[in-house]
Amino acid sequence: MLTATAAIAEEGQHTFSSGYRFVEMSGEELYNNVCRACHMLDAKGATGAGTYPSLAANPNLESPGYPVTMVIHGRRAMPPFGDMMNDAQIAAVVNYLRTHFGNNYTDAVTAQDVSDARH
Amino acid sequence: MQDEAAVLRRRDLLSLIGAMAGSAAMYHAMTSLGFASESRYRGPIRLEGNPKGASVLILGAGLAGMTAALELRNAGYQVQVLEFNGRAGGRNWTLRGGDSFTELGGATQTCEFEPGLYINPGPWRIPYHHRALLDYCRRLNVALEPFIQLNHNAYLHASRAFGGAPQRIRAVKADFQGHLSELLAKATQQGRLDEAVTKEDQEILLQALRSWGALDRNYNYSAGLFSSAYRGYASAPGGGLTAMPVPSDPVALSDILKSQLWRYLQNFASYNFQTTMFQPVGGMDMIGKAFAKELGDVIRTNARVTKIQQNDRCVTVTFVDTQKPAIVQTATADWCICTIPLTILSQLPLDVSPATKAAIDAVPYADAVKIGLQFKRRFWEEDNAIYGGISYTDLPIRQIAYPNTGYNRTGRGVLLGAYLFDGANAYEFSAMQPAARVARAVEFGSEIHPQYQSEFENGVAVAWHRVPFTLGCRATGRRMRASSITPISARSTAASCSPASTPPSCRPGRRARSCRRWMRSGGCMSAWCKHEALLHHRTDRFARVDCDRCYC
Numbered sequence: 001m002l003t004a005t006a007a008i009a010e011e012g013q014h015t016f017s018s019g020y021r022f023v024e025m026s027g028e029e030l031y032n033n034v035c036r037a038c039h040m041l042d043a044k045g046a047t048g049a050g051t052y053p054s055l056a057a058n059p060n061l062e063s064p065g066y067p068v069t070m071v072i073h074g075r076r077a078m079p080p081f082g083d084m085m086n087d088a089q090i091a092a093v094v095n096y097l098r099t100h101f102g103n104n105y106t107d108a109v110t111a112q113d114v115s116d117a118r119h
Numbered sequence: 120m121q122d123e124a125a126v127l128r129r130r131d132l133l134s135l136i137g138a139m140a141g142s143a144a145m146y147h148a149m150t151s152l153g154f155a156s157e158s159r160y161r162g163p164i165r166l167e168g169n170p171k172g173a174s175v176l177i178l179g180a181g182l183a184g185m186t187a188a189l190e191l192r193n194a195g196y197q198v199q200v201l202e203f204n205g206r207a208g209g210r211n212w213t214l215r216g217g218d219s220f221t222e223l224g225g226a227t228q229t230c231e232f233e234p235g236l237y238i239n240p241g242p243w244r245i246p247y248h249h250r251a252l253l254d255y256c257r258r259l260n261v262a263l264e265p266f267i268q269l270n271h272n273a274y275l276h277a278s279r280a281f282g283g284a285p286q287r288i289r290a291v292k293a294d295f296q297g298h299l300s301e302l303l304a305k306a307t308q309q310g311r312l313d314e315a316v317t318k319e320d321q322e323i324l325l326q327a328l329r330s331w332g333a334l335d336r337n338y339n340y341s342a343g344l345f346s347s348a349y350r351g352y353a354s355a356p357g358g359g360l361t362a363m364p365v366p367s368d369p370v371a372l373s374d375i376l377k378s379q380l381w382r383y384l385q386n387f388a389s390y391n392f393q394t395t396m397f398q399p400v401g402g403m404d405m406i407g408k409a410f411a412k413e414l415g416d417v418i419r420t421n422a423r424v425t426k427i428q429q430n431d432r433c434v435t436v437t438f439v440d441t442q443k444p445a446i447v448q449t450a451t452a453d454w455c456i457c458t459i460p461l462t463i464l465s466q467l468p469l470d471v472s473p474a475t476k477a478a479i480d481a482v483p484y485a486d487a488v489k490i491g492l493q494f495k496r497r498f499w500e501e502d503n504a505i506y507g508g509i510s511y512t513d514l515p516i517r518q519i520a521y522p523n524t525g526y527n528r529t530g531r532g533v534l535l536g537a538y539l540f541d542g543a544n545a546y547e548f549s550a551m552q553p554a555a556r557v558a559r560a561v562e563f564g565s566e567i568h569p570q571y572q573s574e575f576e577n578g579v580a581v582a583w584h585r586v587p588f589t590l591g592c593r594a595t596g597r598r599m600r601a602s603s604i605t606p607i608s609a610r611s612t613a614a615s616c617s618p619a620s621t622p623p624s625c626r627p628g629r630r631a632r633s634c635r636r637w638m639r640s641g642g643c644m645s646a647w648c649k650h651e652a653l654l655h656h657r658t659d660r661f662a663r664v665d666c667d668r669c670y671c
Contacts, residue, residue, distance in 0.1 A: 007554035008562070014551065016515045017543030037486070037549035037584050038223070046223035048587025049203045049423060050463035077462035077590045079483040084543060 021084050027096025030089060034081070035097075043101035050077055057102035064109045067094045068117045082118060087111035160250040163258070170195040176436055176450055177201070178427075179458035180418045181209025185410035186255070187456050188417055199450060200414065201422040201438055203588050207414075208407025209458075210241035210589065214491065214579055215402065222585035228553050231493070231577040235525070236533040238491025239403040240581035243520075243535075244268065247395045252406075256399070259409035266396040267523045269387040270508020276567050277513055280378030281370075285510065285567050290370065291380050292387075293333060293350035297340035298372035300332020308338065342368045383511040398523060424459060426468045460484065462590035484584075484591025486545040490516070490560040492536035492578040498570040499534070500527060514563045515544040536560040536578065540592065549582035556580035 008014075015033060017023040024030045032041075038052040039045050045052040061067055071090050074080030081090070088111040098105040175191050177184045180202035192198040200207075214220065216232040232238075244266040245252055256263060271292070274285035306312055307321050307328075316324060328334060333349040335341050347353075347366040354365035375381055386392055399405040411418060423444070426437035434455035438448055457464065465480045499505040499521050507523040516537035525532070537560040539545040548556050557578035565571040583592035 005558070007552070007558040011551050011555035014547065014555075014559075016547055018513075020542045022543045022546075033550050034543075034546045035550075037546050037582065038590075040224050046225075046585075048223050048590065049459075050466045050590050052223065052590070074483045076465035076480050077484070079486070079591070079595075 021086075022081075022089060025089060025092065027092040027094075030085070030093040031096050031100075035093065038077070043097070052077060055097055055101055055103075061098050061103050062105055064094060064098065064105070064107065064113065065117065067097060068109060068114055072114070072118055087114040087118075090114045160254070163254065164190050170197075172197065173454065174199070174452040175454045175456060176434060176452035177456045177458070178424055178436065179203075179209065180207040180411065180414075180420070181458055182211050182252075182407060182410065184209075184456065184458040185407070185414060185418075187458075188414050189410060192414070192417065197452075198417050199452065200418040201424060201436065201450065202418055202420045203423050203441065205420050205441075206407075207411035207418050207420065208404050210592075211404055211407035212241045213237050213239050213402030213404035214581070220579070220581070221587070222553070222582065223587050223590075224585060226553050228579050230491075230579045232491070232533055232579075233493065233531045236493060236522075236531060237402045238489065238533060238535060238579060239398075240489045240491075240579075240583075241403065243398060243403055245397040246391055246393070247397070248390070253397070255410075256406060259406070259413060261405050261409045262400040263397040264400050264524060265394075265507075266398040267507030267521075268392045268394065268396050268509065270505060270521070272503075273505050273508040273521070274510035274512075274519075274567060275380045275383050276510060277378040277380055278566065279513075280374065280380070283566060285512075286370070286380060287351060288383075288387075288510075290350040290367070291375060292384060293346065294340070294369045294372075295375050295381055295384065297332045297334065297346060297349070297369060298375070300328040300334055301338060301340040302372075304328045304332075304334060304338035340369060342366050379513065386509070386511065400524070424467065427455065427457065427470065428468075429455070429470045460589050460591070461594060463588075482594045484589070485541055485593055485595040486549055487540040487583045487592035488537060488545050488548045488556065488580065489535060490537040490548075490556055490578055490580040491533055492557070492560060492564070492571075493531055493533045493576045494571070494574040495531060495576055496574060497522075497525075497528065497530075497532035498574055499532075499568065502570060503568070510567060512563075512567060514566060515539065515548065516560050516563045517544070519564055519567060531576070534564075536564050537580075541595075545582075546584075548580075549584050553580045553582075556582065 015024050015029060022030065022034060024033050031043075035043075035055075039055050040052075043055040045054040055061065068090060070078055071085070071094060072080060072082035085093070091109045091111045091114050094109050094114075097103060098109075170191075172195075174197040175187075177188050177191075177198065177200040180188075180200045184200055184202075185207065188198045188200050214230045214232075215237045216230055216234055218230045219227060220230075221227040230238075245256075245263070247253070253263075255261075269288070271287070271289035273288050275288055275291050276283075276285040303312075304325055307316070307324055312321065312324075325338065329338065332340060333346045335343055335345060340346060343366050344364060346369055347364065350369060351367055352364045353367040354361070356362060356364040421441045422438045423441050424436055424438045425447070428435045428437075433451050433453055435449055435451045436455065438450065440446060440448070459467070461479050461482045462484050465476075469476065469479075471479070505521055506526050507521050509518050509520045511518055516539065518535065518538040520535035520538065522532055522534070537548070537556075539548055548559070551559070557580050560578065560580070561571050561575050583589060586592075
């Protein structure tokens, strides 16, 4: 068992929000503090009785509307985060995903795109 | 689509039920283990049908599945239960020393608690009005003991108020009540309530406020022996030379308001948390174990369902043994009751209508994290005189819950060092590795109990989104599409009635209203009807999700 200090050190900097909504703003931090809970550090997901899909090199991310909608509304095992993140946060995390983990989609999503997708 | 119910096949209906029982089961195992509320439970279910050897396949050996199995078997059905885990119980689960748990992502924790100490990662308390569950505990000889929801001597803690010092619940409650009483007394005396309260009643009201709020003879909430008799003393009455009590100073109303400590008082007021609450002696899983013992080899563990198909005659479920996943097996029965969580059911090939499929896909599951911490000694009792109950804080850990058993013993003890749900922190903790979750719980908890620093030994942390058999903690009503779900319940009632006992009010097409009425009639017949309470709660609790989430 890691000592408490070592475990925290290994985890690195970690932000804790103070309310229902996330305070993390960058795509990387949002991924590491939120998405990683299910999709894991390497974004390859995990399988038990059901599966959290891999987001690594995932062709479903090609169309930005798909991940934006999933983050806002959720579906199946994916919880909705539309109430917990604002438009800029959702854009940031989607853009991070679409340009990391073997994904290379450079057409960035804007906060306005997210706002439009909410309705 | 408008007449979909009319053309549904019976097994279609059953699948619908299954979906509902599944989510309801999930909902309950984590939330409350509430099989029924007081107004609805009418005692053990009496099956009046004639099974004639009919078979029922039940998916999931949580409490919902095992309740169905128990009642149906007793009614003469041939019952088989398929369970994903290597144990029965589902979220009815306890971790003890030596237990090992591997979460999604691969991290394995082995609990290092001393023998006799435990943590319930899932449900942990049973309200007195969950009559059905209490009845099953009685029938299955599960011993209960009190669960302390309100301990006046536990803490309320606001990290940015009172210099970070935790306040005793007793004092905050008395002060809040006292200040409100004083305000109301002043308003009364100034004639501001004349329109609302008669003169005669005002006299009584003033008396009541003095008594309820501990006001002095001038109707002020002030420092003195009377208010101290409610909020506690600076020096309590004793014997000998120091026998005389010394009054304590109330906290100002403004400080309570600004600190937000008043937010926690609802945890002691709401119906779901009122005394008496219970816990099984020895751990929550004593209930699941009792069911499993009763059912014996009816339950097949390590069975992962991969497909559910149905036709007009039977239901066929495909599954693999998790130990030998290469070998695909099938089980067939006349009927099927499915309690598989919607997070998982939504990913399975399933013969249901598009509308039902959409409903199954649309129900999100909330996150929750529980962390158990073992300490060298029960310092909360020895140093702080806190025997059971819960301290609440605005720190990310949210709660510290003290063991409601083994009081006043020397030696080690285990606390619930964090219970996070429904909010950003739950995800932030889930995203960490288990050892870091434990370390953070120790770090935050030290702000309330500095003894953590020297007394902590080891801990376990369960993040429900990483639990392989649920992929989340419970169905949540947030953003739930009631319009898609309600018809399921209505149909499920229709489907669940045996021909002999179908009351006229539960024809397909009638909505939740008739469903509720029928549920209440309690004359249900077939398998998952034994889930009447679960099904009922499902519809009923949509509207009350905000309070449900709190008492898991």
